[in-house]
Amino acid sequence: MLNIIEALRSPSVAERFPTFRKFEIGDVLFASFSCPSSGQWEANWAEHDRIVHVLSGRKSLRAVGGTWEVGPGDTIFLKKGACFLRQRGADDICLFMFFIPDGFVRAAVREIAPDLPVLPPPADHRDMLIHINDDAGVKAFLQAMTVFFSNPGTPPELLLKLKLKELIASIVVSASNSTLSGYLRSVASTNVPSIPAIMEANCCHNLPIEAFAKLSGRSLSSFKREFRQHYGISPGKWLLERRLECSAHLLTTTSISVTEIVFECGFEQPSHFSRAFKAKFGQTPSEYREACAAAA
Template identity: 30%
Template sequence: MILKHQHFDLLQKTVLERMVFNPPLKANGSMHDEACFLYVVNGNSTLYGPTKKDSLQTNEGVVMKCGSYLNSWSKNENDSPSEAVAIHFYPEVLKHVYQDKIPDFLVQKKPQTSKNVEKVQIDQMIKTFVDSLLFYFENPSLINEELIILKVKELILLLVNTDNSDRIRSILQDLFNPEEYQFKDIIQTNLFEDLSIDDLAVLTSMSVSSFKRKFKEVFDDSPAHYIKSRRLEKAAELLLISQSRVTDICYDCGFSDIGHFSKSFAAKYGKSPSEYREKQLS
């Protein structure tokens, strides 16, 4: 449940954003002509990109360039709300911020990075920057266009001077060139994650109906049947080659409910997971 959502805009686009919410929560979106810096003020999440995932915890941040993402926020141990801030970068906004004189480090050509997400080394300067944003979100009457421009410039300078500045610079130079991923690669990368068909459609930047049609074309099967079959096959394999508990295997194979997993496994193999392991190993 969203408890608080605030944003400050430039050129009718959200540039500075804050969200406070009660997890668990899944947030998804496609950044077709933007990139952003995401900072976790409080909480923990798994950020899924087209071909990789990253874990984020309190006081951690990432730079994300164009692409489709799904951010799955987990419940906090102390049941506290989660909180995150995001600073969005758009080509037209940056041109406005720099008065059409974009700094060289944003436009110089370098070999394209293969990463669409880069973890940022958070230092005290960035923490202080985030604290200053939170102050303005608590006192929104103080914010104006000049301050928004200053905060954008300040963040960019901080990002290109972090310990992993080379990789950050490389991503900044390529922020507005979305990477093309093969449909099949996205599915295979995320096959055993706890993601629904709707979630996978988001990562492929498709509507659910278009996703299902494309899936049938590529795999000659429906998404639901193919994904469940592959997950059950992996579970059967893990039951024989690992000592992991059935519950752990259930979650490792992308199932979120042990009861549903056991029922599906028995329907396919004629035995419960425990009985299957015992029978095969006896």
């Protein structure tokens, strides 16, 4: 699966997207680009949260929590992890993307925390996508980034950091973006993401164990050790069990094909899926579906 941060940082990205612009400050990445429509669902993942602003074109996005449609003028927040994207129509889509590491969010929120009113605990918002209402603070940030991307030079790092910190502060105190405010405050309240939350949100995506370690903000060895302490088994075994459970659920509750279920549940090959499914349930996926339908 494509790591979109690595792809946007690649030296060859400008060859694929002639209008591509980017600014980098350590792990923080600001990008502006247009891409043509393929008409296919395309999977990607990122180890950092991202804000996406659509300038033109339309996309469908599928991830934990549902499917969403975004179009010109929409601004969304995508949590770290994997998702599927598909462009709608033949037109190119033009985007701003801002990748924000947890460390930057923590520093920005904790800096203003003494001046914040006492707020209720953030809600447990499990959807991967949060719509952002373009209030005055969000509009000011987008206007500034439009100017920066339109000019040939690179803005000073201090100015880019300041604009992003202002955006985070604006969202945290915004009454119109309370869901995202709660999420950002929850990020600031911990030093590393929750392993169970990361695993549940991304278990049905075909990601390597190294990607799960990155998403959880840990080294591979620390991730494996803490995972086993929490679940009592290895990440690989847990992922296989969860993906098989997910596939069994889809077989009995939907009419989508077995091939589609392979894709939906994070398996690489249909043959591997069929072998693993039969080893767990004693039947092939098709036999299992037929038996459950007959028993209903």
